[in-house]
Amino acid sequence: MAKPITAIRIRKDRAELLREKAMELTVQKKEYVKEADLVNFLIDEFINRINIDRDGLFVEEEKED
Secondary structure (H helix, E strand, O other): OOOOOOOOOOOHHHHHHHHHHHHHHHHHHOOOOOHHHHHHHHHHHHHHHEEEEOOEEEEOOOOOO
16 A cells, blocks of 8 residues: 655645745734645545546535535
């Protein structure tokens, strides 16, 4: 079994978006927010909703109970 990844490469434009958002949230909270925090949050919140069809990847709508 392959080992899980611990690092990924991100396109430069996406890395800049992450940095900008982390800076924005850092200013709001007055506490340092790292880009890795944002990536981990996105994985935690959306991993179970990612799906694929013939058109490609998409995020399923959140189901209301």
